[in-house]
Amino acid sequence: MNSAADFYRDEFARIATTLPGSALPWLRHGREAGLACFAETGFPTLRQEDWKYTSVAAIEKSRFLSPPPTANGVAPGQIDAWGLAGTQRLVFVNGRYQPRCSNIGALPAGVTLASLAEVLGRESERLEGVLGPRSDPYPSGFAALNQAFFSDGVYLHLAAGVALETPVHLLFVTTEPGLALHTRNVVRAEAGSRACLIEHHVALGDGAYLSNTATDLVVGRDAEVEHLKLQQESLKAFHVAALDVDQQQGSRFVSRSFALGGGLGRVDIRVGLNAEHASCTLDGLYMTDGRQHIDHHTRIDHAQPYGTSREFYKGVLAGASRAVFNGRVIVHADAQHSDAYQANRNLLLSDNAEIDTKPQLEIYADDVKCRHGATVGQLDPEQVFYLRSRGVDEADARALLTFAFAAEMTGRIDMAPLRARLEKLLLGRLPERVKELV
Amino acid sequence: MLDIRNLHVSINDKPILRGIDLTVRAGEVHAIMGPNGSGKSTLAHVLAGHEGYTVTAGEVRYLGRNLLELSPELRAREGIFLAFQYPVEIPGVANIYLLKAAVNALRQHRGEPELDAVDFLALVKDKLKLMGMDTDLLYRSVNEGFSGGEKKRNEILQMAVLEPRLALLDETDSGLDIDALKVVAGGVNAMRSPERAMVLVTHYQRLLNYIVPDQVHVLAQGRIALSGGRELALELENRGYGWVEAAAGPAGGGA
Ligand SMILES: Nc1ncnc2c1ncn2[C@@H]1O[C@H](COP(=O)(O)OP(=O)(O)OP(=O)(O)O)[C@@H](O)[C@H]1O
Ligand SMILES: [Mg+2]
Numbered sequence: 001m002n003s004a005a006d007f008y009r010d011e012f013a014r015i016a017t018t019l020p021g022s023a024l025p026w027l028r029h030g031r032e033a034g035l036a037c038f039a040e041t042g043f044p045t046l047r048q049e050d051w052k053y054t055s056v057a058a059i060e061k062s063r064f065l066s067p068p069p070t071a072n073g074v075a076p077g078q079i080d081a082w083g084l085a086g087t088q089r090l091v092f093v094n095g096r097y098q099p100r101c102s103n104i105g106a107l108p109a110g111v112t113l114a115s116l117a118e119v120l121g122r123e124s125e126r127l128e129g130v131l132g133p134r135s136d137p138y139p140s141g142f143a144a145l146n147q148a149f150f151s152d153g154v155y156l157h158l159a160a161g162v163a164l165e166t167p168v169h170l171l172f173v174t175t176e177p178g179l180a181l182h183t184r185n186v187v188r189a190e191a192g193s194r195a196c197l198i199e200h201h202v203a204l205g206d207g208a209y210l211s212n213t214a215t216d217l218v219v220g221r222d223a224e225v226e227h228l229k230l231q232q233e234s235l236k237a238f239h240v241a242a243l244d245v246d247q248q249q250g251s252r253f254v255s256r257s258f259a260l261g262g263g264l265g266r267v268d269i270r271v272g273l274n275a276e277h278a279s280c281t282l283d284g285l286y287m288t289d290g291r292q293h294i295d296h297h298t299r300i301d302h303a304q305p306y307g308t309s310r311e312f313y314k315g316v317l318a319g320a321s322r323a324v325f326n327g328r329v330i331v332h333a334d335a336q337h338s339d340a341y342q343a344n345r346n347l348l349l350s351d352n353a354e355i356d357t358k359p360q361l362e363i364y365a366d367d368v369k370c371r372h373g374a375t376v377g378q379l380d381p382e383q384v385f386y387l388r389s390r391g392v393d394e395a396d397a398r399a400l401l402t403f404a405f406a407a408e409m410t411g412r413i414d415m416a417p418l419r420a421r422l423e424k425l426l427l428g429r430l431p432e433r434v435k436e437l438v
Numbered sequence: 439m440l441d442i443r444n445l446h447v448s449i450n451d452k453p454i455l456r457g458i459d460l461t462v463r464a465g466e467v468h469a470i471m472g473p474n475g476s477g478k479s480t481l482a483h484v485l486a487g488h489e490g491y492t493v494t495a496g497e498v499r500y501l502g503r504n505l506l507e508l509s510p511e512l513r514a515r516e517g518i519f520l521a522f523q524y525p526v527e528i529p530g531v532a533n534i535y536l537l538k539a540a541v542n543a544l545r546q547h548r549g550e551p552e553l554d555a556v557d558f559l560a561l562v563k564d565k566l567k568l569m570g571m572d573t574d575l576l577y578r579s580v581n582e583g584f585s586g587g588e589k590k591r592n593e594i595l596q597m598a599v600l601e602p603r604l605a606l607l608d609e610t611d612s613g614l615d616i617d618a619l620k621v622v623a624g625g626v627n628a629m630r631s632p633e634r635a636m637v638l639v640t641h642y643q644r645l646l647n648y649i650v651p652d653q654v655h656v657l658a659q660g661r662i663a664l665s666g667g668r669e670l671a672l673e674l675e676n677r678g679y680g681w682v683e684a685a686a687g688p689a690g691g692g693a
């Protein structure tokens with residue numbers, strides 16, 4: 001078998017002209033730079049500190065193919081079940097925007113919401129600074145591959161002071177096994193603007209494929225952005241996601257990430273509190289079973305004074321599944337009066353499940369408030385006994401307590417349709433007679 | 439109703455109960471008193487089926503059956519109710535839903551149909567009033583953030599709704615203000631009946647002014663050191679436990 005580098009070089013040669021913006025020299029240049037970087041670094045290996053618990057050898061071996069650029073036969077009816085009421089919906093099937101399944105309603109003045117491919121076609125200058133060759137190194141081979149191959153994604157721009165009240169639902173659907181999908185989202189929220197996005201990954205069928213997505217977000221001065229994510233990939237899928245957030249003065253950013261699907265999942269969230277008084281909340285819930293492996297790496301850089309970060313991740317691990325949580329918080333020398341809190345709580349429901357959790361606090365400023373903690377445990381036997389002493393079956397008591405543990409995270413979602421959807425998904429895991437208890 | 443014979447119980451190989459004998463008949467109210475650490479809660483937990491305790495000898499019969507064979511949930515469905523000394527907080531599970539689950543588990547066990555939502559709510563609201571509790575406590579998570587007194591009332595609320603045959607009340611009076619004590623005692627008295635038995639664990643004679651027991655037992659060093667009528671509680675109040683413990687013999691005495 002040829003090397004991964006050769007394989008992807010051939011793939012690129014085969015499909016480069018079908019990728020959006022292929023006629024733009026700067027973009028072509030940027031894609032080639034990504035490819036060259038991948039050729040050099042390849043996929044991450046266990047020898048890299050950041051990847052030591054998560055092997056992606058199976059991705060390398062799989063030789064997933066780029067999807068054909070032509071429209072596929074997905075009908076709106078096939079994906080309606082994933083829709084969320086009261087949203088602007090953009091649907092991407094196998095990495096390409098599908099207007100037929102999407103529904104973008106009236107937008108306030110100052111909001112640009114369109115597929116990346118469309119924007120590259122009509123106003124490419126908006127993207128030149130973001131999608132061109134990058135000067136700093138790619139965080140991993142996946143980022144480099146994404147740069148070379150991204151086929152579409154969302155472009156959202158909010159002019160200063162504009163509030164987009166309707167949440168934006170980005171639905172990424174994979175319909176076939178064997179594909180490598182690289183998607184890219186670009187969000188620019190100018191000063192004082194506000195928006196909420198839902199990034200939602202699903203599959204038709206249970207095949208193996210690679211979904212490699214990167215989201216790049218700038219939250220301007222006093223702007224407010226919420227990024228909600230629901231990962232429901234097929235249980236054989238590989239899901240790799242990056243979220244990079246650049247926060248300006250007084251801005252607020254909220255990320256709530258729910259990982260329920262995927263055979264192998266790796267999420268990198270990097271937030272830079274790059275000006276004074278910026279604040280971020282990073283919440284997450286991963287629920288794994290069988291042989292699933294879900295890895296979250298988060299990094300928050302307190303680069304300037306008076307930043308606040310709140311991070312809370314919970315995990316529920318069953319079967320022979322494995323999860324990794326690595327939460328890094330760096331308080332830089334200039335970031336006086338930073339306030340950081342991080343917690344990771346894990347519930348191990350089986351002896352064969354395994355969690356590697358590592359909070360990493362690096363503090364270079366002296367006037368700061370930082371706390372962190374990680375716990376790994378089983379259900380509290382006293383709670384189980386209390387419920388049983390009231391007549392509740394042991395199995396039901398355990399299911400109920402597990403639900404309650406997870407529901408703490410869904411309860412924090414303000415967007416009602418998504419909260420309801422997640423609660424339904426959690427309830428789906430409960431025995432019938434317990435469902436009416438919650 | 440309840441027959442305890444020579445019950446020995448250990449926790450992590452440490453003997454706690456060293457030969458308890460106790461008989462409780464239907465319609466009776468028994469008070470168990472005794473110094474801290476003497477094993478009162480241990481006894482209550484073992485009767486309710488807590489699995490953290492090991493019964494090393496003896497037997498317990500309840501309504502003619504071997505109680506120790508039954509799972510905690512089966513005991514509950516057979517009519518045993520433990521009001522916890524330290525009620526457990528269960529974040530994320532609403533009080534009312536636990537009540538509903540408990541009621542329906544009982545009814546199902548007895549082959550009765552589930553209560554419909556309206557009847558259930560009427561029943562609960564009725565008992566809630568009896569306990570002087572706010573409706574909003576129903577919709578909060580079980581015991582989470584409840585004050586000490588609210589937790590105790592909540593236990594009695596559950597008891598009032600479930601109407602057990604054998605109620606074990608472990609220091610339900612501790613932490614209650616005087617008014618709350620009267621309310622709780624009123625709730626308990628309202629449930630006294632010829633078919634029902636109650637075992638009250640308490641440190642205070644005060645409770646027994648409101649709920650008059652048929653018998654008072656003193657648990658010391660893992661045994662029932664002394665039993666008597668309600669006047670025994672008064673005597674303990676005046677004299678403390680020292681004389682009972684002295685009469686019961688040295689702590690390490692063994693069986
Ligand atoms: N898990 C445990 N491991 C070791 N010893 C224990 C454990 N649980 C209880 N004990 C011991 O068992 C003894 C009896 O405890 P128990 O709670 O039954 O006492 P009690 O009579 O209810 O006391 P109190 O009046 O303070 O409520 C105590 O000495 C206690 O420390
Ligand atoms: Mg006790």
